Amino acid sequence: MHRSKGFGDLNEYIDIQALEFDIRRGNINYESCESVSWCVQSNILYSDRLLQTAIMFYDKFIELKRKEVIIHSILQANKEVRYATVMFLISETCRAASQQQYMQLWRDLFDSNDKTDNLVMEYAPYIVDDVMEYFLGVMEGLGGEEIPPRVTSQLSVLVLVLRSHPRAHARLARALCAASRTCARAVCAAIVCAVCSGFCYENISIEQCPEDDEKLQCSLALIEVLDNSPYCDTELIIALEMIFTSNVVAASTLSRALVVLEEVLQRKGSGDTRVIEIIRRVEKRSRRIDRRMKDGRVLYRDVVMFLGKYGVTNDDTTNLDNYLIARLKNKILLELPYDDTTFKINLQGVLQAALEQEDVDACKTLRAVICANS
Numbered sequence: 001m002h003r004s005k006g007f008g009d010l011n012e013y014i015d016i017q018a019l020e021f022d023i024r025r026g027n028i029n030y031e032s033c034e035s036v037s038w039c040v041q042s043n044i045l046y047s048d049r050l051l052q053t054a055i056m057f058y059d060k061f062i063e064l065k066r067k068e069v070i071i072h073s074i075l076q077a078n079k080e081v082r083y084a085t086v087m088f089l090i091s092e093t094c095r096a097a098s099q100q101q102y103m104q105l106w107r108d109l110f111d112s113n114d115k116t117d118n119l120v121m122e123y124a125p126y127i128v129d130d131v132m133e134y135f136l137g138v139m140e141g142l143g144g145e146e147i148p149p150r151v152t153s154q155l156s157v158l159v160l161v162l163r164s165h166p167r168a169h170a171r172l173a174r175a176l177c178a179a180s181r182t183c184a185r186a187v188c189a190a191i192v193c194a195v196c197s198g199f200c201y202e203n204i205s206i207e208q209c210p211e212d213d214e215k216l217q218c219s220l221a222l223i224e225v226l227d228n229s230p231y232c233d234t235e236l237i238i239a240l241e242m243i244f245t246s247n248v249v250a251a252s253t254l255s256r257a258l259v260v261l262e263e264v265l266q267r268k269g270s271g272d273t274r275v276i277e278i279i280r281r282v283e284k285r286s287r288r289i290d291r292r293m294k295d296g297r298v299l300y301r302d303v304v305m306f307l308g309k310y311g312v313t314n315d316d317t318t319n320l321d322n323y324l325i326a327r328l329k330n331k332i333l334l335e336l337p338y339d340d341t342t343f344k345i346n347l348q349g350v351l352q353a354a355l356e357q358e359d360v361d362a363c364k365t366l367r368a369v370i371c372a373n374s
Contacts, residue, residue: 014039016046020053026060033065040073040081048081052088058105067117071108075123086130094153106157110164128167131158139175152185159192159217166221168197177201180208188214195221200230206238215242220249223257233264237274240264244281251295255302258282262306270310279310 014035022032036054039047054061054070061069074085093102109127112120135158138151176190187208194201195218206222209215219239222228228236243249243257261278268275286303290296 014044016044016050020050023053023057023060026057028057028061030062030065033062033069037069037073040077043078043081048077048084051077051081051085055085055089055105056092059101067108067111070105072119074109075119075127079126082126083130086127087134090131090134090154090157093157094150103156103160106160107164110161124165125167128161128165131161132167132169132172136169136172136175139172139179142179144178147179147183147186152183155186155189158189159214162192162196163217163221166196169193170197170199173197173199173201177204180204184208184210188218191218192221195225195231198225198227198230200232206235206242212242216246216249219243220253223260224253228260233268236260236264237272237278240278241274241281244278244285251289251293251299254285255295255299258302258306262310265310279307283307283311 016039019032019035019039022028023036036050040051051070051073054073058066058070074082077085089102089105093099093106110120110124111117112124115121135155139147142151173190173193173196176186176193180186180190181203187204187206188211190204191201191206191209206215206218209218215238219242222231222235222239223243240257240261243254249257261275261282265275270276270279282303286300286307289300289303291300
């Protein structure tokens, strides 16, 4: 037991082990939340272990107190406890069973609530530094050897951290770029880190990322950077393709992407096949912009002005969509058994909407139906 001093209602004995036991059982109330915060902020013995236990049961804490108790405790902990906690988080995040829970915690660590959370604004850079220090030590410790699977599974943390709070670290970026030439799983982290550090990566490309989400994260990093002049137009075009294909990119980022696309057009002209396809995607996007929010209205204005300069007027893509729908008319039927009969539902309208909106998930589902009926 450890005696607290001068902390209101906590001017009593606090049993760390009992507190940990309650957290593990899910017996968490406002009193236990206050106790955890006080123990960590007071740096009493075994408070680091208590904080790690709280992290493991992050989703069990009262939602209104979760950020105050765990996130703010991590941010305000002394250097040793904070670094140990970051190492613990990196280690635990790579476990498949709990990855989503920990990735949400990482996001919360950098969520400043539109810059109103002063603690996040002040202490988040220290978390980034801890993460980069860890990965620099790992990369340099490998001595040029191939990156082991344990480390490649942790690199998603580095990407998330740098995307949430960009910070330059040229030494780490160079180490990652060197390693990524023989390890595709490191390409995303290498590109994001290089872009944050402001230098051009060589002999690797966004297209080498094995996952579409990794390609999108690299593309967003490349487009959002204020000065993308060090990067070749080929990489910028790949990034623009990914961004205008995705349905999850924010309106403000799409407006920024239009600026980059116009810069590429001014250098390369509008005759490039891939650039023409991107402009077609911009045209399609203009028909489904949500103008209820300010960013959406700004994006719609930007798209209209852009298409006024560079819009493609031929309908080859639309004609191809219609041809595809007509050819598959008899194969996009969904059969639903009911009692002694079977109902057939024609999904032609769904396919047309999926193609028009470029909904990848819907197209994959429809492909499964088509294959089943072939």
